[in-house]
Amino acid sequence: MDKAIMINIEKCLACKSCEIACAVAHSKSGVLEEAVEELPRPQRMVTVEAAGEFGVPLQCRHCEAAPCIEICPTGAIQRFDEQAPVVVDADLCIGCKLCMLICPFGVLQIGPEGRAIIKCDMCLERMGKGQEPACVEACPTGALKLISLKEATKSKRREASKQLVKEVEQKKSKSEEK
Amino acid sequence: MRKIVIIGGSAAGMMAAIAAAEQDPDAEVTVVTRDRLPYRRPAIPALIAGYITGPAGAKIFSPETLGRYNIELICPAEVTNIEPKSKVISILSNGKEEKLAYDAAVIATGGHPLIPEIPGADKKGVCTFTTYEAAAEIVETAKTASCAVVVGAGFIALEIAEALMYKGLDVYFNVRSRILRKLVEPEVSEFLIHKFEQQGLRMLTGEAISEVGGKSSVEYVVHKGNKIATNLVVMGTGVKPNVALAEKCSIELGPSGAVKLDNRMQTSVVGIYAVGDCAESPDLGTGRFVYSPVGSIGASAGKIAGRNTAGANQETAGFLRAQADQILGMQIFSIGHSTTSAKEVSLKVNVHDLSPPESTGKERITKPFEVAKLLTDDNDKIVGAQLVAKKYGAQFAWQLYGAVLARENREEFLERFNSPRMKVAEALVHAIKSTVVVESVGEDKALALADTASQENTN
């Protein structure tokens, strides 16, 4: 999958805008004012976890070799093609919870209503309309970004080179001090 | 054209049907079930809690899905007989008798609630919950009751207790021995009892209730000589295999009382397979046949049986039982064997406490979970694991599952499991594999992060 939601934990304010936007995007009405009244309460599939001084807005990572897809005994968890996000077909979910056990990120939940598993679908519907996932769109600081992996590795490479240059320069100036 | 008939339209039966249709797209696959529509059994607590009002709220295997595979569903209908000689199945649908010819059949008739022999247990207000119809009676009774007594020991009895608490009832939980006896070690049971009591569940331990009293409906139960007033008693004391049909056509049963199988999921009668809560299944590792009535195994066995009905010749070495649940604020994981289940397969096990290690400095991590146990065989290979956590249990559970599945050596596993540095490394390896993109924060910061995160879990 080329598209991924990148999390920059250093930019996260833990404001939880992503959580609200996610719940609204997956509510029946799709509108905040109405979503707050809906029962059962619309669920969010991204959670901001407190980790020391950081906040980590975490949602399904849509793993390439997704363990949840592998472990699901009914094929309820699947992706339509290599480029597609990992989604749950509730119609095939028997509620055995094996996926909750195997997900290293703990991002699968039991849906309150019919107790099928629910998870981030990377806003398949919104993306289809050319929009960004709701959590990304809602993030005020850019801690969540929809990126292409190619782009990401490129920017990482650039960052790493900068870091290298910096270290070399530091070493140089240190040896000059001596 | 091959005719395949599946009896029972739930987790195991439906997966058999789908696998059969996938294996042989030309086969005529028919599912006959008593249910009005297929629904997700684990949603029953949601029905009791009031999140859904009927099975339609948890429907699965919709006509669209079955249509995709050309599977015909006959429901509600009762299979009344199988005649292996003439290969005909008799069904009763809408009061009409019908005959269905088959080349291969799968019995997936599930289980019945096991009701302990307690005087008065036949009174009105004593309920079970393995079907929607039975659970509907709990919903009705709970409307006017202020207190309920749930009898049982397993996950689902606890789930029902939680749902009734959610409805505002005072809930007593009666367990004769200890909770989750088959799934976890005594120390873990004790820990959970303590936690559940803190959440307001009233435990009645030590012995089973000795009487259900009242005129025609329940008015009280007696536990250790004390009367407890209640109008609702829920029996969550486990399931027994529904083998009525199998017995009718002289299919052999195993020592557990469930249908006896070979590793292809075929019964003693050629051409008839059985899967799910009505049948035994082989235990991974020992290969011994046991009774493991869980949906995950039922579905996996269903797939094998389904393929074999449609011409494949697939065997299984065994299934690994793994269960996860979230009850009253506690995440509970039980993977593979416990001392109780190991005994059933004559497996000698050693129990190890899996306490987070004591280490110093940067490597220090504090208790990220509440209790955890590792079970090993005599060669120190991991055969079971249990873990209870408040929040981030899944983070460890997947590693435990991998260890049990691979029968990993305990020391090797622990070295990996206990090293925070390794944890970060593993996370990174996984990150790369899984296209996780968390912007690099540097190893020092990542370690500090892991450290503070684990401290927070304890607070």
Ligand SMILES: Cc1cc2nc3c(=O)[nH]c(=O)nc-3n(C[C@H](O)[C@H](O)[C@H](O)COP(=O)(O)OP(=O)(O)OC[C@H]3O[C@@H](n4cnc5c(N)ncnc54)[C@H](O)[C@@H]3O)c2cc1C
């Ligand atoms: C509250 C609850 C929570 C659970 N949680 C989990 C969990 O977390 N993980 C897990 O792995 N498992 C869980 N389970 C267990 C799981 O749901 C069962 O193991 C699973 O449903 C078994 O599937 P089955 O197909 O064998 O039988 P069943 O689901 O019992 O279905 C049997 C089917 O056979 C039909 N039938 C029976 N006799 C006849 C007949 N004569 N004619 C026609 N039809 C017939 C019935 O109508 C039904 O469709 C839970 C169960 C409950 C109730």
